[in-house]
Amino acid sequence: MPVVAVAVPVHLNRTFDYIYPEDEHIEAGMRICVPFMNKQLIGIALVTKNDSDFPLEKLKPIINVLDDTAILSTDMLAFFNWCADYYHYPIGEVIAQALPVLLRKLESAKLNSYTFWQLTDNAHELTVQELNRLTPAQLQTIKLLAETGLTQSHLKLANIKSTTIKSLQDKGLISQEYIEIQDNDAQHWRQNLVISDNRPSLNTEQAITIAAIDINHFATYLLDGVTGSGKTEVYLNVIEKVLKIGKQALVLVPEIGLTPQTISRFKRRFNVPIVALHSGLNDAERREAWLEAQAGVAGIVIGTRSAIFTPMHDLGVIIIDEEHDGSLKQQETFRYHARDLAIVRAQRNNIAVVLGSATPALETLHNAITGKYRHLQLTQRAGNAQMPIHHLIDIKNQSLDSGLSSEFMALMATHLAAGNQVLLFLNRRGYAPAVMCHTCGSMAECQRCNTYYTYHQSRNILHCHHCDEQFPKPRRCPSCNSSEIMTAGFGTEQLETMLNNHFPQYPIIRIDRDSTSRKGSLEKSLEAVRKREFRILIGTQMLAKGHHFPDVTLVGLIDVDSALFSSDFRAPEKLAQLFVQVSGRAGRAAKQGEVAIQTHHPEHELIQDLVNNGYSHFAQTALHARSMASLPPYSFQALFRAEAHQFSDANEFLVEIKQLVQEHNHNPQLLCLGPMPAPMEKRAGKYRLQLLLQSPQRQHITLLLRQIMPKIEALKSARKARWSLDVDPTEML
């Protein structure tokens, strides 16, 4: 009896066996509709075999096969299996989240052409006798097609088997027609490749770098280049080499970096079809883009982190721009890191992967220093832009107006008067991070999260940024009934109000999650800034990366102190990256830029090191500190998180995991720390705890998890808590 192992999109860490008829053709990578519990689900065939670990009589039959040929290559299936195994995440869900929504349904996976079945003239002329000789299935098919022609997926949806279709076709009763929507010759661009002449001549460093990148073999290259050093120009040249040998390029950019400007820079250089996988695509467009990448119709695919799962016809290079960027790591459900997966994929395909950044992640830098990656450097800004001048503004004992010192305001006035733009950076949205009663001192606090409400003046509401609770700001203090309610601290909204009063002649724009929540509004705002419709820009970290604002000559970091004293061991790295990236926004064109940092701790080591010695020196110091503390990249981690309304439910579950670890771990170097409260101990009424595994060898953790995960999933206590495993966590939250 033929059996097929199917990856079903359910949160269970295994595949499911089904039997199927002998005359059905199934190969790995085809979509199969199967019964599951009381539902029908669409899974992917992984292996066909003649036996099962389960008693054959207990196996259910498949419902039907949706595709004539595999929609996922064995290569992609092997990659997905690797992901499932490494992140201990169910294979069915790994594949499901990699597929466009429409392909998780009964939609055709054929590119722009529909196999359209219709009755032939012979069928219309069938006599009653001839009709009676048909099988019931054949008759049913004829009846269906008598009304109108149908696509393959429609027939499958109606439970018509491929064998039935085939038999009717053999009898000459039905015929198929391919309906092409447009010309999709995958060879077209390969034979007509044109590369624009409108390009800068490379400087020496760029030329050396491009020559060093061997596109014919696997290697990871760290392209470590200061902002504005022409990294994108290097990418374009590497892509050119790849396109010339007929292969495709996959480019990953940060969430915020996938702008029309980025895409048009690639379009201006090459005449190949470019597919951009951005959040603005609808389901049909996403399916189309995915299929074009897979068929080789697209020469270049640009997307955010999930684009790493795009199947490619002939992948020639992977480029990760801003490889240090946090958005490359998915922080919920399937917690993968797209940079790490890019390296895995490049290795499997024996191609180059280029990681570009002005502020490489310490993990990446460590791999470059130890020789695992090739370290390529661009030390000069391209063209004739200068590095910015830095000011440390000591705000101890200074009177501040909504957080701004008079020294900074004076700098602003100078730059504005010279006709330039000014960017203020503050990573705190809203008007004020807390409200307080002036009479009794009580603070408005979210009881479900144990944190203060943020005040948003524009809507006059209190908002908990953790559980999203919001309500109108009370007129009176709930404790003492006083009407004197004041705000404490300041956010972007307050800066905007104050600067509007102070510099009424200069138009101001605020760019944060509140002001850009509508689709497309961020692009509009960025465009307006570029057109100089605004002179003062206030932004959160959304504004920190990848935007060219040639007229911004002054950047202010308004509050860096909270990052200096964080409990997160990655906070200094993040602050340093932010500082360098924001500095990179100042004076990109011919104008000299200035960067001002307001701090109560100008003497702080980190600030001094960064300002005086630059990122790479800072990174060495930080790596040394990590090494002393045995923290990543000198160790590897996996984090179990659990949350429950009862503290004890979350705690007991993690204690049981710890017991399993202790039973199975024979390696003294592998540490199991906790259970301990998460940095945010309570959120939306639930207690949050974590348990950390740490070892100098990645393999120790992988092997241990492989042993204990099935046991953890079977624990009774696992049902009382919401829990997850994060392999290589980047946030402890």
Ligand code: ADP
């Ligand atoms: P990065 O990606 O490193 O921030 P870009 O590739 O965006 O840098 O380059 C910054 C600016 O310098 C762009 O306007 C780009 O067109 C220009 N540029 C890049 N390389 C050169 C070069 N060799 N000569 C002149 N200008 C260049």
Ligand code: ZN
């Ligand atoms: Zn009060």
Ligand code: ZN
């Ligand atoms: Zn809350």
